[in-house]
Amino acid sequence: MKKEMDKISDEKYSLSENNYEEKLFELCGITRELEEKKFFLGANKEVSELQARLLTVIKRLIDELNTAKVFKINRNEFLGNVSHELRTPIFAIQLSLETLIDGAVNDENVSMDFLNRALKQTERLRELVDDLINISKLEAGMKISKRYFEINRFIKDVVTELSGLSEKRNVVIKIESGVSDKTMAFGDEERLKQVFVNLIDNATKYAAENGEIIIGIRNTEKDVIISVKDNGVGIPKEDLPRIFERFYRVDKTRSRDMGGSGLGLSIVKHILELHNSTIRVESEEGKGTKFEFNLPS
Template identity: 45%
Template sequence: SEHIFGSVIVINDITRIKQWDKIRMEFVANVSHELKTPITSIKGYVETLARGKVRDKDTTGRFLNIILRQAERMNSIIDDLLELSKLEQQDSSELKLERIEIPHVIRSAVQQCIHKAEEKNICIDIESTGEAAALADGALLEQALINLIDNAVKYSDENSKVLVFTREEAAVVIIEIKDWGCGIPEEHQSRIFERFYRVDKGRSRELGGTGLGLSIVKHIILAHKGKIYVRSVSGQGSTFTIVLNKA
């Protein structure tokens, strides 16, 4: 006769699996949508040109410029996706950490954004309470600052200004990027660091945003074991704050 000595119950919690499946499906849907828009535009203009329906050089040139801009947009999306994928798989042990003079990195980042600022007659001011230094990967930190300053310029009105401010508190260095632009409604603030999340989808695409810039910033700062958060009032501007450990 058979003897039963006990039983084993196996319980699998599939909550996390379902969450990851949902994230994956949303990501695929977002990427598909972001790439489909410029592809549809390119296809339409190429088909029109291929049929020989456009005769004059001015219209042909205008169509080709639109095709070029849409191709550049797709390239930007793919570049940002690759950068984000690399950051998501990277931990702090892989960073090239060294003592970085924060004001120097800020000045370098501002130089990368100055042309766009000048086009809108926006002044980028830099203020610092001292020569603050942090333990950081200089190239990645500069990329995060470029993304934030570029965003501040992008969503500010003409003849406005952007302020980049640095100060030290206890064992940390604090960097603030402040603008007096359109601001972010409170209900959106908790989600702006998500991939492809946009407050104003139409305006963001019009201004050339990929919807990945702030997500890249978040992952860069988290890789440094730092913090980033935003304070904003709709119609009055935004302040993004980065907190890093001192060198």
């Protein structure tokens, strides 16, 4: 019986290896051997222990195999999306520069237009690379540094920093705070700033002409509740479950025209999960979208 015990030792079936299917095939053979021995030996403590150990190892291997397959599918899909997203701005930059180099444009204004197009795509490329780095760090288990900070002051600073963006897109950002200036929230300010930048940037892209974004702040005994609401185009009901997926876009044409990596909401979700918080969303087509989350106070 020691022979079978040795065959299913934890060392041999370490889950750090990747030949899961081969291991499961071998375990099936051990199972058959065990059944044969059980037929001759009858009820036996050692046989029972071996059975229990075998079932545990098989369960772990099946779970790990399923995880590995899902990871492979997600990884391949992710790499395909990244390749597509990188190729689009690179091609646009190349086309603009080749047109200028070939001397096809003699008008200075038209030349400047081509250069501006190339610059816009360069900015889009930089944003995509930055977001890819951020999402990779978050999924790898990025460490965050939490501390108490004044939530009103924090949000005012973020809105001031983003004022140029909102003015450029003719959108007004308002803060409606129902808490005192001494109200504290607990979290990583730098990472939470990314949350607001992504939510507000997203809202300005889809806001109505001369639109409005309202940042709401209220509190309970334990939490500060923050919302970001716009009066834009809204999100179709069937798209809501998927908006936090990487590279998922509701309006693909408009999203690419407005720029953006397609990773913003996924980054928001990951950062809030690191704060033990969940992002909630309400939306109605033609009326706008509201995102909301809690932070400990």
